[in-house]
Amino acid sequence: MCEPVTALTAISGGIKTIGGLQSAAAQKNASARQWEQQMELRKLNFMRDQTRYRLKTNRYLQQVDENFLAASTAYGKEQAWLNDQFNAATVKYEKAFEKIQKSTKGLEGSGKTVARLRSAPLAELGRMQAMNVANLTRAREKVEGFGRETRRKLVRANQRAYDQVGFVPMPGVAPPKPDMDMTSAYIGALGSLAGTAAQSYSAYQDSLPSES
Numbered sequence: 001m002c003e004p005v006t007a008l009t010a011i012s013g014g015i016k017t018i019g020g021l022q023s024a025a026a027q028k029n030a031s032a033r034q035w036e037q038q039m040e041l042r043k044l045n046f047m048r049d050q051t052r053y054r055l056k057t058n059r060y061l062q063q064v065d066e067n068f069l070a071a072s073t074a075y076g077k078e079q080a081w082l083n084d085q086f087n088a089a090t091v092k093y094e095k096a097f098e099k100i101q102k103s104t105k106g107l108e109g110s111g112k113t114v115a116r117l118r119s120a121p122l123a124e125l126g127r128m129q130a131m132n133v134a135n136l137t138r139a140r141e142k143v144e145g146f147g148r149e150t151r152r153k154l155v156r157a158n159q160r161a162y163d164q165v166g167f168v169p170m171p172g173v174a175p176p177k178p179d180m181d182m183t184s185a186y187i188g189a190l191g192s193l194a195g196t197a198a199q200s201y202s203a204y205q206d207s208l209p210s211e212s
Helices: 004-104 112-163 183-207
Strands: none
């Protein structure tokens, strides 16, 4: 019959080995749960970043539309003002020309005096037209300069709006997946059980009475 001490040694060793296996399995399960929680948090963070990016992109597009509308409105006013300048100059010239026609209508003959009376209003009309051309040229250059400055401001405003968007979100670095392989733990447990059995058998053999 097996000695009580030997049996207790074997049982104790077996319980210790099984406890070690259970502890190793519990640690791996805990690591797996922690990894799943980290992956879920990574997913939620990525979804949050995507939502923020979409909101920022929508605000950017809205701001670009507003910037373009403001620039178009401002330039449209300048263009309308320039058109008014050209229209006013045209009306002024037509009225001046009609006045000359009326003032020279009754002049007859071919003398120097008649020629001078006819040419003087035309010369005045020419000077007025030259002044109108110079004024309209400056007005057009003013509007063109305003248009260039408006485009520069529009580009800068759109760039500032785009800078608020930031980079396209990417998922964070995934945590390393835990090793769930229990092969080494089982091999170690088998070795421990085998060692315990060997020690128990040796102790049992030593407890037997010697033959004499």
